[in-house]
Amino acid sequence: MEGRRPVRLPANQPERFYRGGAAIAALRRDPSPREFGPEDWVASCTTLHGQASVGLSALPSGTLLRDAVAAHPETWLGPAHLARHGADPALLVKLLDAGQRLPVHCHPSDEFAAAHFDSRYGKTEAWIVVGAAPDATVFVGFTDDVPADTVRDWVVRQDSAAMLGALNEVPVRAGDTVFVPAGLPHAIGAGVFIVELQQPTDLSVTLEWKDFLDDEAGGHLGIGFETALGCVDRQGWSEDRLATLVRHQEEGATPVHDLFGDPARGFFRAERVQAGAELAPSFGVLVALSGTGVLQTEQAGEVPVAAGDTFVLPHAAGAATVDGDLTAIRCLPPAG
Structure with a gap:
């Protein structure tokens, strides 16, 4: 749905x-x-x-x-x-x-x-x-x-x-x-x-x-x-x-990395996400940059993702995790 x-x-x-x-x-x-x-x-x-x-x-x-x-x-x-x-x-x-x-x-x-x-x-x-x-x-x-x-x-x-x-x-x-x-x-x-x-x-x-x-x-x-x-x-x-x-940032290997920090939080947020990432429910946009993987969502199960894919993520999909060798950017609205 x-x-x-x-x-x-x-x-x-x-x-x-x-x-x-x-x-x-x-x-x-x-x-x-x-x-x-x-x-x-x-x-x-x-x-x-x-x-x-x-x-x-x-x-x-x-x-x-x-x-x-x-x-x-x-x-x-x-x-x-x-x-x-x-x-x-x-x-x-x-x-x-x-x-x-x-x-x-x-x-x-x-x-x-x-x-x-x-x-x-x-x-x-x-x-x-x-x-x-x-x-x-x-x-x-x-x-x-x-x-x-x-x-x-x-x-x-x-x-x-x-x-x-x-x-x-x-x-x-x-x-x-x-x-x-x-x-x-x-x-x-x-x-x-x-x-x-x-x-x-x-x-x-x-x-x-x-x-x-x-x-x-x-x-x-x-x-x-x-x-x-x-x-x-x-x-x-x-x-x-x-x-x-x-x-000037190195790409790194942490599962979730905040890309802009506090100056941007009142306008938008962005995270680089990789295997092991645990994502709280939120409206967002996912841009897959490299590799392949699976977005395991609380409400929709497994969603395959590959480099070049772009997704809109509804809040109602629930919490999610990332598996595979995927590297993606998750873009989020302003923080509360």
């Missing part, structure tokens, strides 16, 4: 403005990668900005996950989550394969999103690097404080070199994680493949819109840059401050 057992989901790749998708296809054993399919929205109850349904995930029955959750919220989400967040998973998970460098952009906070987009959520996000080219980098936070007039001037002139040059460029490799608070200007470099957790919106203020988006309005989401740039974190991020966001 849907809602009481983990559900394997197919790829869900809405067309985007930048290239990528080969790494997603390789992970999912799909022989036909899409040139402009760089994002796989997994177990999504969120739409692309301005769209009515694009981005939503469907269950094997054809029912949208959003509708299934709305119809049986306690089954899918559990009573504690329902009391805190209502009938809303409060989470969006993506596989993101950057076939080219993404533009410099940032995301609004909850407060900014409520004031200007009538949205309950802004878009704090975080990345788990699962694949990276040898020279792969990401760009995170300004190195020094930047005056508002300077940021405005860069955007007016679309000075890509100045924007990128003002950001911290950080080498990354598989296993690294990056926490990206709302407002933090950033860009993902070509050759970086991530599992991305975020608040469930598609709100991006794209400072570097030229050669990426169709027009300037797409950059400021229709509210004008004079207003939109108010969400940008213009503070400098020193090496010590940056170390609170970027973790």
Whole structure:
């Protein structure tokens, strides 16, 4: 019965403005990668900005996950989550394969999103690097404080070199994680493949819109840059401050490893899980990265899992354990 057992989901790749998708296809054993399919929205109850349904995930029955959750919220989400967040998973998970460098952009906070987009959520996000080219980098936070007039001037002139040059460029490799608070200007470099957790919106203020988006309005989401740039974190991020966001982690062999820690818990959580993992009941998303194994669930019995599989995990499936040589990421909503 849907809602009481983990559900394997197919790829869900809405067309985007930048290239990528080969790494997603390789992970999912799909022989036909899409040139402009760089994002796989997994177990999504969120739409692309301005769209009515694009981005939503469907269950094997054809029912949208959003509708299934709305119809049986306690089954899918559990009573504690329902009391805190209502009938809303409060989470969006993506596989993101950057076939080219993404533009410099940032995301609004909850407060900014409520004031200007009538949205309950802004878009704090975080990345788990699962694949990276040898020279792969990401760009995170300004190195020094930047005056508002300077940021405005860069955007007016679309000075890509100045924007990128003002950001911290950080080498990354598989296993690294990056926490990206709302407002933090950033860009993902070509050759970086991530599992991305975020608040469930598609709100991006794209400072570097030229050669990426169709027009300037797409950059400021229709509210004008004079207003939109108010969400940008213009503070400098020193090496010590940056170390609170970027973790260079070894993959390790512990059954359950918390990937983001306390800074992210109010927004989402992620665990790397392997054989021996004991998982408490929760709505969640499972992304299998390597190996094969079995998810032994309290209510649904054995569920085989292999690299490239993605599952939505309902709360009503109950507690679970992991067996085999499987390595997976379990993505979870905010903590209580």
